[in-house]
Amino acid sequence: MLILPILVLPVIHGFLLENNHSVVGQTKPSSPYLKIxxxxxxxxxxxxxxxxxxxxxxxxxxxxxxxxxxxxxxxxxxxxxxxxxxxxxxxxxxxxxxxxxxxxxxxxxxxxxxxxxxxxxxxxRENDLLHVEFQLIKNVSISTSKELSDLKHLGAIQPLQDISNIQQSVQYLLSTFSKVQHVFLVGVGGSVPDYEDASKHVILGDIVISLPSQERSWLYVHFQKIEHTLRTDEYKFNVKHWACADDTLQKVVEKIRKVTDSSPDPERPLDIYLEEASERLKAEESSFHRPFINTDRLYYTNPDGTVTVVEVQHPSGDKNYIEGRTNVRFGTISNGMNIATDGKLRKTFARLYGIKAYDLDTDAILESLDGNRNESFLIIRGLPITQMEAVKSGNHIVPWPRQRI
Known part of the structure; x- marks a missing residue:
């Protein structure tokens, strides 16, 4: 594009140089040709x-x-x-x-x-509940096995025969003495401890007198069976209970309890009679001495029915307690063979019904009293047994004299 205009210019210029035409008034050059x-x-x-x-x-x-x-x-x-x-x-x-x-x-x-x-x-949770149910079934199985074992020794022990004889004796006495108004049922039993309140703690050698609690008017509670709600921790106890229509004896016991609790004097109304009874019983062949304090040990019943010794300090702080002296406790009494092998159920049952002592069973005698229309009775249980082996051999009617937990 730049070269083409340059090449055209000489031609045009040369052409102009060869222009022979003259313009009017213009002077012609001296030479019309360009030099080489x-x-x-x-x-x-x-x-x-x-x-x-x-x-x-x-x-x-x-x-x-x-x-x-x-x-x-x-x-x-x-x-x-x-x-x-x-x-x-x-x-x-x-x-x-x-x-x-x-x-x-x-x-x-x-x-x-x-x-x-x-x-x-x-x-x-379901497994825990199943485990509880299994333990309960296992306890029932152990209890059943124990009952079968006890039945095999009925020939030597004969507790049912003894109860039947007592029932017949009660019926005979009531029929003979038709004017009997008040009946005292005296025997032995196993204590229910209280690990926190020394004033409610029951130890070996003490006495428990049946007295209704403020919540219930029952003197004796007969445990029949237990019902467990599936997959829960809820237990329902089926019981039969007895109370007195005539509360004369209860009023006397209540007065004794109030005097004992309120009196600052260490001497109690019952001490005189207890000492007198001890002196009279010294002449007997059997020993009625109070168990030594070091023999009162706490036991725990395992789920499999075996017993484990648990060293637990007895509570202290009861102002009326003097070591070596018999204490009188007041509360409901019950049987407990069906829950004797389960410490947890036994404690729950005792707390629910205010149980202070367990015995073998008194319902047959109470049925006899009820049948003879006796409306006033009092149950007294002493706690003298100190050897678990003696109970296991069947020589005593107490199911667990020292088994507390």
């Missing part, structure tokens, strides 16, 4: 200018090519960087999607874990 030297000089000058322009054009093209190459390289780098960043953005987007998926999976797993934990806790 001038033409050649002009031509050389034009060629040089053309060469310079060509060189400039080549240099410009080279510079443009160089600039285009640099620009292309820079653009390529930019495109590469942009492509890399697009790849990173795409990868970041995929990472965020994967992270969101992982978070969703984590939430799902956490929910499943919580459900598993809840299921585990539920299964654990």
């Amino acid at each position: 030297s001038a033409f050649l000089d002009e031509k050389n000058r034009l060629q040089q200018a053309t060469e310079r322009i060509a060189q400039n054009t080549v240099q410009l093209r080279h510079d443009m090519d160089t600039n285009l190459a640099v620009l292309s390289s820079q653009l390529l780098q930019k495109f590469n960087v942009l492509e890399q960043k697009l790849g990173e953005v795409k990868q970041l987007d995929e990472t965020q999607k994967e992270l969101a998926l992982i978070q969703h999976n984590h939430v799902t797993l956490e929910q499943k874990y919580n459900r598993l934990i809840n299921s585990y806790e539920q299964l654990k």
Whole structure:
């Protein structure tokens, strides 16, 4: 584009030089022809200018090519960087999607874990309840086995025959002495300890007199059976109870209890009679001495029926308690052969009904009194037995003389 105008100019210029027409009023040159030297000089000058322009054009093209190459390289780098960043953005987007998926999976797993934990806790509770039921069934089985073992020794022990004889004796006495108004049922039993309140604690050698609690008017509670609600810790005791329509004896006992509790004098109303009875019984063949304090040890009945000695300090703080002296406690009395092998049930039953002492069973005698319309009776139980082995051999009627827990 730049060379073509340059080549045309000489032609036009030469053409103008050969113009023979004259203009009016214009002076003609001295020579109408251009000199060769001038033409050649002009031509050389034009060629040089053309060469310079060509060189400039080549240099410009080279510079443009160089600039285009640099620009292309820079653009390529930019495109590469942009492509890399697009790849990173795409990868970041995929990472965020994967992270969101992982978070969703984590939430799902956490929910499943919580459900598993809840299921585990539920299964654990059910297992604990099943374990309790199993232990209860096991205790019943052990109790049944023990009862079968006891039945095998009826020929030597004959406790049922003795109770039947006592019942017949009661009926005979009541029929013979029809005007008997008040009956005292005296025997031995096993104590129920209180580990916190020394004034309610019952130890060996003490005496328990039946006296109703403030909540119930019962003197004696006969345990029949226990019902356990499936998969719960709830137990229901089926019992039969006796109370007196004539509360004459109860009023006397209540007065004795109030005097004993309120009197600052260490001498109590019953002490004189207890000492007198002890002196009279010294002449008897059997020993009626109070058990030594070191023999009064606390026992725990395991679920399998075995007995474990538990060294527990007896509570202290009872102002009326003097070591070696017989204490009189007041409360409800009950049988307990069916729960004798389960320490937890025995404690629960005693706390629920205010039991202070257990005996073998007195319901047959109470049934006889009820049948003969006797409306006033009092139950007194002493706690003299100190050897578990003696009870196991069947020589005593007390089911657990020292078994407290």
